[in-house]
Amino acid sequence: xxxxxxxxxxxCAESAEVLAETVVAPALQTxxxxxxxxxxxxKWYEVAGRRLPWRQSQDPYRIWLSEIMxxxxxxxxxxxxxxxxxxxxxxxxxxxxxxxxDVLRLWEGLGYYSRARNLHRAAGLVVSQYGGQFPADAxxxxxxxxxxxxxxxxxxxxxxxxPAPIVEANxxxxxxxxxxxxxxxxxxxxxxxxxxxxESIVPTTRPGDFNQSxxxxxxxxxxxxxxxxxxxxxxxYCGAFRLGLQHELxxxxxxxxxxxxxxxxxxxxxxxxxxxxxxxxxxxxxxxxAGMWDAYREETQPEILDALPVSDFQTQHRARVGxxxxxxxxxxxxxxxxxxxxxxxVVLEAxxxxxxxxxxxxxxxxxxxxxxxxxxxSPRTLPDGWRWxxxxxxxxxxLSKTGRQIIDWLQQREN
DNA sequence: AAATCGGGGCG
DNA sequence: CGCCCAGATTT
Numbered sequence: 001x002x003x004x005x006x007x008x009x010x011x012c013a014e015s016a017e018v019l020a021e022t023v024v025a026p027a028l029q030t031x032x033x034x035x036x037x038x039x040x041x042x043k044w045y046e047v048a049g050r051r052l053p054w055r056q057s058q059d060p061y062r063i064w065l066s067e068i069m070x071x072x073x074x075x076x077x078x079x080x081x082x083x084x085x086x087x088x089x090x091x092x093x094x095x096x097x098x099x100x101x102d103v104l105r106l107w108e109g110l111g112y113y114s115r116a117r118n119l120h121r122a123a124g125l126v127v128s129q130y131g132g133q134f135p136a137d138a139x140x141x142x143x144x145x146x147x148x149x150x151x152x153x154x155x156x157x158x159x160x161x162x163p164a165p166i167v168e169a170n171x172x173x174x175x176x177x178x179x180x181x182x183x184x185x186x187x188x189x190x191x192x193x194x195x196x197x198x199e200s201i202v203p204t205t206r207p208g209d210f211n212q213s214x215x216x217x218x219x220x221x222x223x224x225x226x227x228x229x230x231x232x233x234x235x236x237y238c239g240a241f242r243l244g245l246q247h248e249l250x251x252x253x254x255x256x257x258x259x260x261x262x263x264x265x266x267x268x269x270x271x272x273x274x275x276x277x278x279x280x281x282x283x284x285x286x287x288x289x290a291g292m293w294d295a296y297r298e299e300t301q302p303e304i305l306d307a308l309p310v311s312d313f314q315t316q317h318r319a320r321v322g323x324x325x326x327x328x329x330x331x332x333x334x335x336x337x338x339x340x341x342x343x344x345x346v347v348l349e350a351x352x353x354x355x356x357x358x359x360x361x362x363x364x365x366x367x368x369x370x371x372x373x374x375x376x377x378s379p380r381t382l383p384d385g386w387r388w389x390x391x392x393x394x395x396x397x398x399l400s401k402t403g404r405q406i407i408d409w410l411q412q413r414e415n
Numbered sequence: 416a417a418a419t420c421g422g423g424g425c426g
Numbered sequence: 427c428g429c430c431c432a433g434a435t436t437t
Binding site: 072073074076077109110111112113114115187188225256288289359361362363364366400401402 | 416418419420421422423424425426
């Protein structure tokens with residue numbers, strides 16, 4: 001890092017200076033180098049490009065759906081979701097007409113659920129404002145919820161053959177190395193350079209194929225930890241390769257530190273007409289997991305979890321999911337009992353079973369204990385969002401990942 | 416500019 | 427475990 005650059009003085013001479021200082025491969029941006037790179041990448045793509053389900057057509061709906069699913073999500077994780085989703089919602093009209101619950105249910109497990117809510121909203125807008133046809137225009141596309149600069153460029157180029165630039169995880173890495181970009185790729189200045197390069201390099205003929213080819217090159221050759229420069233069709237243009245910096249670039253900011261969290265979930269159980277029911281609630285708008293069903297949860301202290309009557313802990317599932325239970329007539333902490341009663345109206349008795357889970361998600365490492373409790377009394381009508389549910393009914397409702405794990409565990413105990 | 420989103424897979 | 431993933435949106 002050069003401190004002298006932290007506060008630019010003024011003007012245009014400055015930007016040329018920054019470029020010379022941070023980009024070691026300015027020659028890459030000559031017309032002949034640009035054409036050579038485009039040709040090499042496309043030639044490589046014909047042979048080595050990935051065959052992916054959303055590449056079978058140029059249907060903007062399928063491309064849009066795949067791009068939303070792929071945001072911060074690996075290709076391997078997306079494929080089965082994409083297939084199921086297309087089978088259930090084959091076009092934008094069907095999706096727009098679907099219930100949000102059904103959309104969330106099919107999204108369950110994929111994470112970042114605001115994507116599913118935005119997807120559903122955007123489908124409604126495409127139908128109501130564009131007559132069911134996606135606009136063939138990156139600027140218009142970017143106005144739809146969930147579509148940012150990258151996704152707009154991807155749809156515009158893949159579906160409509162428009163020469164729109166893209167920068168995402170693969171191209172960010174590839175372009176940073178080609179340019180020999182020394183700055184943090186996440187910084188505003190780094191992003192500006194990457195997008196400027198993306199714009200300079202995207203061809204007017206076959207822009208969609210080109211954009212997909214550079215993504216595949218990033219995914220298969222210009223990989224994060226051990227780039228296969230020996231197999232790279234464009235290493236002659238690569239600033240990082242020339243300087244032996246392929247393992248140092250791209251430069252990224254330090255990762256967020258992991259936060260440990262203890263969480264307590266409480267699941268009241270009652271028997272109604274010979275069938276077991278469990279008290280759950282639907283997450284409110286604005287909350288995490290909005291619209292999804294979940295057990296009552298609260299963040300707590302590790303000591304509280306340690307003090308619970310949860311004996312015989314056993315691990316299952318690669319030491320991530322533990323299960324156990326105790327039939328002791330023990331109670332939850334009074335404060336927790338009060339909160340459950342205050343929010344749901346249900347009055348609890350003893351703990352009858354418990355489940356311990358330990359998992360990592362985003363920047364959190366969570367230790368979760370879920371307890372099943374007997375019910376002393378339930379109001380005639382529950383507050384808004386709360387419901388007694390039989391386990392079978394939850395198969396069709398959207399739950400968070402851990403909510404589903406808890407329900408699966410309850411189901412297993414029944415049998 | 417920085418935080419949030421709360422899932423998964425791989426070495 | 428650490429690291430990364432076809433990012434967008436909110437604060």
